[in-house]
Amino acid sequence: MNYKIQNWFTTIFIYVLISVQLFAQNKKICITVDDLPTVSYGLNTPEFNLKLTQNIVKAFKAYNVPAIGYVNEQKLYNNSKLVKSSVALLELWLQNGMELGNHTYAHIDFHRSTFNAYTSNIIKGEKITKQLAKKYNTKLQYFRHPYLRIGLRASQADSLNLFLQKHGYIPAPVTIDNDDYLFAYAYSKAFSKKDTTLMKTIGKDYITYMEQKLLYFENQSIKLFNRNISQTLLIHANLLNSKYLNELLAMIQSHGYNFVSQTEILRDPAYQEPITKYGNWGISWIDRWALSRGKKGDFFKGDPVTPEYIKELTK
Numbered sequence: 001m002n003y004k005i006q007n008w009f010t011t012i013f014i015y016v017l018i019s020v021q022l023f024a025q026n027k028k029i030c031i032t033v034d035d036l037p038t039v040s041y042g043l044n045t046p047e048f049n050l051k052l053t054q055n056i057v058k059a060f061k062a063y064n065v066p067a068i069g070y071v072n073e074q075k076l077y078n079n080s081k082l083v084k085s086s087v088a089l090l091e092l093w094l095q096n097g098m099e100l101g102n103h104t105y106a107h108i109d110f111h112r113s114t115f116n117a118y119t120s121n122i123i124k125g126e127k128i129t130k131q132l133a134k135k136y137n138t139k140l141q142y143f144r145h146p147y148l149r150i151g152l153r154a155s156q157a158d159s160l161n162l163f164l165q166k167h168g169y170i171p172a173p174v175t176i177d178n179d180d181y182l183f184a185y186a187y188s189k190a191f192s193k194k195d196t197t198l199m200k201t202i203g204k205d206y207i208t209y210m211e212q213k214l215l216y217f218e219n220q221s222i223k224l225f226n227r228n229i230s231q232t233l234l235i236h237a238n239l240l241n242s243k244y245l246n247e248l249l250a251m252i253q254s255h256g257y258n259f260v261s262q263t264e265i266l267r268d269p270a271y272q273e274p275i276t277k278y279g280n281w282g283i284s285w286i287d288r289w290a291l292s293r294g295k296k297g298d299f300f301k302g303d304p305v306t307p308e309y310i311k312e313l314t315k
């Protein structure tokens with residue numbers, strides 16, 4: 001090959017390589033875990049909860065994930081007595097460099113409570129977590145709406161946003177919403193029955209389902225914003241995720257994602273997109289933004305569904 005042409009090819013090759021790398025680096029995802037310290041589905045011994053938390057934290061460390069866990073402080077109490085072993089679970093998160101956020105004290109539904117009851121529950125829910133955050137030199141600054149319910153009307157949502165702002169909280173939207181909790185409930189039932197075959201089937205189908213969800217919301221994001229925005233995944237602190245988090249993170253990484261913090265993910269201007277449509281929804285923010293831009297019917301086609309046998313198992 002002519003020297004000049006070869007040089008030219010090399011230049012192109014390096015350019016393509018850099019572009020591919022830059023593109024890959026641009027894919028960002030924040031992993032958010034709700035309902036801390038754990039969702040135990042009745043399997044509620046301190047040993048069980050410790051092992052579950054250790055597994056989750058270990059997987060995050062292995063994949064360098066600056067995850068955030070959203071806490072329901074009510075779960076730290078037993079007959080109004082603070083349970084030290086449960087507080088220690090939250091400390092495990094902080095000791096390993098994760099962050100904690102507020103998810104209300106008792107996981108209450110904004111659409112079914114008064115403004116005062118809801119906001120007092122937010123304040124009640126920061127008591128322990130705020131102290132812990134201080135102890136580990138971090139800040140309690142993010143809020144996740146239970147059931148992803150942000151208000152039935154603009155006025156309701158606006159009042160809450162104002163309240164959050166006044167109390168030093170930033171709301172944390174979810175872009176990849178999913179039914180991990182249904183898989184987890186089915187998995188815990190199989191675990192209780194010691195049905196290891198069923199447990200494996202659920203685990204395998206869970207990863208496939210989560211991959212479909214990831215790709216679906218990637219595609220929706222491209223349809224809406226002409227680019228893949230920084231994504232926020234919601235999962236829960238349950239047995240299924242404690243067993244399958246390594247596989248879940250490997251799957252996400254295989255799609256070119258970098259794991260980033262809650263703070264970094266919210267730097268994407270997409271999160272400033274206005275919401276103008278409200279309803280009795282607990283949905284992905286990508287869906288909210290799409291509805292607000294007047295998208296209808298066909299736009300939402302292809303959202304992966306939870307397998308029937310999982311739904312049957314949770315009945």
Ligand SMILES: [Zn+2]
Nearest residue numbers: 034035146147
């Ligand atoms: Zn929750």
